[in-house]
Amino acid sequence: MDSIPLSTLFIVLISLLIISAYFSSSETALLSLNRYRMRFLAEQGNRGARKAEKLVAQTDKLLSLILICNNLANILASSIATIIGMRLYGDIGVAAATGALTFIMLVFAEIYPKTVAAIYPEKIAFLSAHLLTPLMRIFTPLVFFMNMIIHALIKISGLKSELRTNSLSAEELRSIVHEAGKFIPSAHQEMLLSILDLEKVTVDDIMVPRNDIAGIDIEDDWKAIMRQLNHAAHGRVILYKENMDKNIIGILRVREAYRLMSDKNEFNKETLIRAADEAYFIPEGTALNVQLLNFRHNKERLGLVVDEYGDIKGLITLEDILEEIVGEFTTSTMPSIEEEIAQQPDGSVIIDGAANIRDINKVFDWQLNTDEARTFNGLILETLEEIPEPGSSYEIEGLKVTILEVGDNMVKRAKVIKL
Structure with missing residues (x-):
């Protein structure tokens, strides 16, 4: 070493610091990459992204390679700095070189390159991948040996070496x-x-309640049946005999009924019964994502929600689930949440008792409990455990609720003030 000129040693030292900065920035850039954008760019034909994706896919080997090369560069830089210090100032120069090199390495080989890499991860990672790929092949035996030791230490320590998934x-x-x-x-x-x-969200949250389901009792007078068919609000109606809960015949397509009307000689109760499709039942508590797939699998558009005893709780259609995703359709015959609430000049809100609690939470960003009740009326009755009198006021879940109208054993309208 004594025969090597100082100028050469300085050049080698600076080169080693640049190499150290390169590996530090590469490590930060590759680990900071958005993996999904990287995959997209790789599929678009970006060569750097393709190589970077392969490197990141084996993170343990990548880190081993970078740390091996980075530490080799740092150790060599420290040794050369010590030699330069001894040549210039003797023993004092060794201490001075150690202090100066520590500062220089922290600033120029660690903090600065890693900060830049965090700001521009794609540019640095994709460029660096072209060099790291051949280095990975060259250092594969050493990396493999180092990883064997690391995995053995992890096993001895009783730790689990679980790799993070990309999902x-x-x-x-x-x-x-x-x-x-x-x-x-x-x-x-x-x-x-x-x-x-x-x-x-479950089917219970968005279904039409049992009391609001319209159906045709096949035992009714024929004129009444015809009147209900002509004024049907939906494309399908429920056919039942005497009791909808216990004796459902099926689901009748109104369009099919109109087709049968053209043949007056054969248009009667028997033909209506034969034309009805088998009813499709849905267990209560079914999640909407599951029911959406079930509708597709069973090629159904309407189902009756039943409880554990087989009693009907409500009705749900494919359109109801789609409305949860895209918003309410303008063709919907059910009142929208905007029609069920009315803002007042004094800051209070008049809320219809049939309004859905989930919709109310969305509109006002409230956190009303939806576990026990589906409608605002249900929430009031569930809390009070009695049917309130008009004009009475209560505090319910941070709201001052004044009952305005009661009918048919339910709260029709209430005035609400957020406390």
């Missing part, structure tokens, strides 16, 4: 959609979030 949970996907911000129109963002929320 995202629903909560992580929800966070990504939220953070997308300006890149996704707000309407599309709401639709994506609604799709992710389908697994949290």
Whole structure:
């Protein structure tokens, strides 16, 4: 070493610091990459992205390679700095060289390159991948040997060496959609979030309640049956005999009934019964994402929600689930949430008792409990455990609720003030 000129040693030292900075920045850039964007760019033909994806796919080997090369560069740099210090100032120069090299390495070989890599991960990672790929082949035996030792130490320590998967949970996907911000129109963002929320919502939350289901009793007078068919609000109606809960005949397509009307000689109760499709039943508590797939699998568009005893709780259609994703259709005959609430000048709100609690929570960003009750009337009755009198006031879940109208054993309207 004594025969090597100082100028050469300085050049080698600077080169080693650059090499150390390169590996430090490569490590940060590759680990900071958005893996899904990297995959997209790789599929678009970006060579750097393809190589980076292969490197990141084996993170343990990548880290071993970078740390081996980085530490070799740092150790060599430290040795050369010590030699330069001894030549210039003797024993004092060794201490000075150690202090100076520590500062220089922290700033120029660690902090600065890693900060830049965190700001521009794609540019640095894709460029670096072209060099790291052949280095991985060259150092494969050493990397393999080092990983064997690491895995043995992990096993001896009783730790689990579980590699992180690339799959995202629903909560992580929800966070990504939220953070997308300006890149996704707000309407599309709401639709994506609604799709992710389908697994949290059940058929009980959006079904038409039992009391609101319209059907045709085949035992009714023939004129009454004809009148109900001519004024049917939906494309399908329920046919039953005497009791809808216990004796459902099937689901009749109104269009099919109109077709049968053209043949007056054969248009009677028997032909209506034969024309009805078999009723499709859905267990209560079924998640919407599951039911959406069930509708497709069974080629159904309408189902009756039943409880554990087989009694009908409500009715749900394919359109109801789609409305949860894209919003209410203008053709819907059910009142919208905007029609069921009315803002007052004094800051209070008049809420219809049949209004869905989930919809109310969405409109006002409230956190009303939806576990026990589906409608606002249900929430009031569940809390009070009695039917209140008009004019009475109560505090329910942070709301001052004044009963305005009661009828048919239910709260029709209530005035609400957020406390």
